[in-house]
Amino acid sequence: MAVEETVSTLPSTVVGTTPGVLRLINSRAILDELFREDASRTVTELSRAVGLSRPTVEAALADLVDEGWVAEAEAIATPNKAGRRAKRFAADASAGAVLGVDLGLHGIVGLRADLRGATTARVEEHYADLTSADQAWASVQDVVQRLTDGVDPDRVLAATFGVPAVVDRSGAIDYTVAVPQWVESRVPGRIQDLFPGAATFFDNDAKLAATAEAMWGRFRGVDDALYLVMGRQIGASYLVDGSLARGARGAAGEMGGLASTGWPTAPARLEARIAADTDLESVFAAAGRGDAEAVAVVRAFAEDVVPGVVQLVTTLDPEVVVVGGEVLPAAEVFAAALQDLVSPRLRHPVAVTPSTVGRDAVARGALAPVAHARPDVPHGTRLTSRSRAGL
Incomplete structure (x- = not known):
């Protein structure tokens, strides 16, 4: 199902590339390869897979290990081979977090997932009515705080909110009949302000639910x-x-x-x-x-x-x-x-x-891209590419 789109702040063709940007590109390619499969890789294997020299791979891995996105893994025994075992490296899915939130008229469901899409926290709350912008804003803050409790804010890489509104192809809320106060009182903008270092997106709740159903359910x-x-x-x-x-x-x-x-x-x-x-x-x-x-x-x-x-x-x-x-x-x-x-x-x-898929369909749909596609290199080694659920 074609529900994924990748958006990057780096152009596909870099003109006048500096050594620093090249290093970032190399790091992204290596992390991409490590996230492709849930298995550790040696420097030699990574070098062949991404088409980079061994010294280049070693330098990029050193950056990624320092930043915490990659960890040295246990060496694999090779029968009938003597000598020192090659170092192996694996992406650390727990190094970052992404959020998927179903923000409805009468309830909120929030999920936090690691970088492979595995759910690590869940919060659900029911409300009599969230049409009031003030009530919606207060409730969102409460749920987000509980959802990210104990998580370094810099490690929250992306958050997608499912809302009862028409969201255009650019990810902007076009209009909503259900909750006009949210738009008039800039609730979406205030939500984005909660995540100054992360990519924040909005999408229609029904469309996110269908996305989840297509990945894990009846569709x-x-x-x-x-x-x-x-x-x-x-x-x-x-x-x-x-x-x-x-x-x-x-x-x-x-x-x-x-x-x-x-x-x-x-x-x-x-x-x-x-x-x-x-x-x-x-x-x-x-x-x-x-x-x-x-x-x-x-x-x-x-x-x-x-x-x-x-x-x-x-x-x-x-x-x-x-x-x-x-x-x-x-x-x-x-x-x-x-x-x-x-x-x-x-x-x-x-x-x-x-x-x-059940009650979590909207929130899981918001996390769908992470569940089957790796994130790009974030923060210190910072490449701010993100996958979005059709936004």
Whole structure:
């Protein structure tokens, strides 16, 4: 799936290159090779792989070891060979950290990962309402502080935030119907200020969730698929011919404002069905356990969103529809209801299924590039290239 783009501050062709820049380029090539496989390499092996002389590789490795990005690894025994074993070197995935944050209207999920994409910390918080810019800003600061507790700020290399907004191809938030106060009060800019030494990006939450589903979930091996975010926040994203569809201005799938879909009024109708002595999370959880009243609420919600789902399915002709978002605790019930309601309107029924990535889909989608591609040399040996999840 074509969801990765690499952006570098170094031009692809360097004119009048200085020795210092050449050394940085060499360091990046070597670190790239070390991150390519989770295995140690000798100087000779690295020299052959990157096409650099042994002295050049040794000098670059010395820089990388001093900076903490590479460590000397245990030598491998070579039977029937006498003499001193060659030194081996490996990239240290724990030397830096990247963050993926799902910043929603009613909750935040934050993940911290090492440089190979392995999750090292997770924070989740639920809120009654984060439409207020002040509340959103305070909550983001709290989650980020807990997520990076004990981490050297200089070692946080990148942070990607999934937001309920249209994000254009340059990574700028174009507009948002859900949280206009965030943009008016410069919440995105203040978030970027939290990471002065790191690359900070924003992307649409549904598109990041679809990215995660394509890497780890139900979309693997699927060319055409539809992802639905369902709950008090409704959205959609989709794959076409194996690629995440963005549209000319990043607005592909943004149907939530169209009255014909039933989506603009569905969240309010959903909340109106919730008894005063409970909350939506409890109702979804109860529906997941089979409680009859809660199941009826979920099925009614499915009925409300059917028109928009039918429009998307008939337009895209997906192989599968995956459901995520707040409805996940009751996703089996919701998906079954949606299947029953949508199928009679289609010539070829489509499978509707819960997300297999789950609640962390948006945050994991934000970390997706790191999970299958190495970062470039950061900080002291500083090359500020970054991989971005489609921004």
